[in-house]
Amino acid sequence: MLDTPFYIACLKLTGRRCVVVGGGEIGLEKVEGLLACDARVVLIAPDANAELQRLAEEGSIEWVRKRYERGDLEHTFMAIAATNDTDVNIAVYNDAEARAMLVNVVDVPPLCNFILPAIVRVGPLAIAISTAGASPALAKRMKTQIAETYGEEYARLAVMLNDVRGWAKGTLPTYQDRKAFFEDIVNGDPDPIELIRNGDEAAVLELIAAAQRAHEPTTA
Ligand SMILES: C[C@@]1(CC(=O)O)C2=NC(=C\c3[nH]c(c(CCC(=O)O)c3CC(=O)O)Cc3[nH]c(c(CC(=O)O)c3CCC(=O)O)/C=C3\N/C(=C\2)[C@@H](CCC(=O)O)[C@]3(C)CC(=O)O)/[C@H]1CCC(=O)O
Numbered sequence: 375m376l377d378t379p380f381y382i383a384c385l386k387l388t389g390r391r392c393v394v395v396g397g398g399e400i401g402l403e404k405v406e407g408l409l410a411c412d413a414r415v416v417l418i419a420p421d422a423n424a425e426l427q428r429l430a431e432e433g434s435i436e437w438v439r440k441r442y443e444r445g446d447l448e449h450t451f452m453a454i455a456a457t458n459d460t461d462v463n464i465a466v467y468n469d470a471e472a473r474a475m476l477v478n479v480v481d482v483p484p485l486c487n488f489i490l491p492a493i494v495r496v497g498p499l500a501i502a503i504s505t506a507g508a509s510p511a512l513a514k515r516m517k518t519q520i521a522e523t524y525g526e527e528y529a530r531l532a533v534m535l536n537d538v539r540g541w542a543k544g545t546l547p548t549y550q551d552r553k554a555f556f557e558d559i560v561n562g563d564p565d566p567i568e569l570i571r572n573g574d575e576a577a578v579l580e581l582i583a584a585a586q587r588a589h590e591p592t593t594a
């Protein structure tokens with residue numbers, strides 16, 4: 375799989391039907407990942423572990439208590455198979471592929487048209503690490519190391535920069551102007567990340583205000 379050039383993207387799952395087939399520990403892991411992204415999760419499995427049953431009872435997921443059938447993929451955006459039956463996993467893959475649907479069979483690369491990276495999430499930041507299947511264990515180790523480097527201060531700066539995007543789009547006429555404005559702040563002196571680390575958000579706001587003054591077109 376190392377010669378597969380994977381196209382990395384961020385999917386919007388909000389409100390979309392995502393089907394998980396298999397109600398064991400691994401099925402639960404996948405359900406939780408999808409719920410964290412506001413997907414409409416449908417679990418297909420004749421039995422499910424206690425936590426999945428709880429999620430179904432509280433209405434967080436729909437549990438269809440039966441064995442998988444092709445029709446379960448109707449109107450579905452993504453399917454993830456996590457059963458202990460290879461024939462079922464192959465059927466899910468074939469049925470999803472026939473509909474050009476996104477499909478992942480956990481830990482079976484030939485039955486995936488997308489694979490899952492290890493992810494570091496902090497606020498709006500998401501850093502994905504993929505080894506193209508070469509070593510999930512290494513991806514997991516890197517996740518820990520990256521999480522130590524890119525913490526809350528980066529997430530906070532992202533939010534502060536988002537707050538000024540409206541001003542930039544409304545005030546700075548060209549893409550180049552907006553690019554220069556944001557790069558001045560992000561790579562600014564003093565370093566905004568260091569300022570946030572030291573608890574001095576007021577100085578970051580001042581850095582942003584100074585960039586606004588420097589980049590605002592003159593009306594004369
Ligand atoms: C990242 C992560 C995300 C997630 O699952 O959400 C993920 N696997 C994780 C953990 C993990 N998986 C395995 C181990 C044992 C150690 C090891 O083998 O390294 C550990 C470590 C552990 O469990 O601690 C075993 C394993 N995994 C695959 C195979 C098949 C094969 O090698 O042929 C085998 C051998 C099975 C066997 O030997 O029988 C295949 C895949 N696993 C992927 C993703 C995709 C490639 C990702 C990439 O590298 O780009 C891919 C291709 C398909 C997919 O499943 O999407 C998650 C870390 C989550 C986190 O902690 O953040």
Ligand SMILES: NC(=O)c1ccc[n+]([C@@H]2O[C@H](COP(=O)([O-])OP(=O)(O)OC[C@H]3O[C@@H](n4cnc5c(N)ncnc54)[C@H](O)[C@@H]3O)[C@@H](O)[C@H]2O)c1
Nearest residue numbers: 396397398399400401418419420421441442456457458462
């Ligand atoms: N548990 C682990 O740590 C782990 C790690 C890596 C890979 N795996 C593999 O991932 C798979 C899932 O692991 P698990 O621990 O969640 O397994 P599990 O045995 O606990 O759960 C399997 C689930 O699949 C369901 N299932 C079986 N046939 C089905 C069908 N026809 N339609 C719908 N659902 C069906 C079962 O009802 C059960 O809910 C297994 O193949 C396992 O070898 C497990």
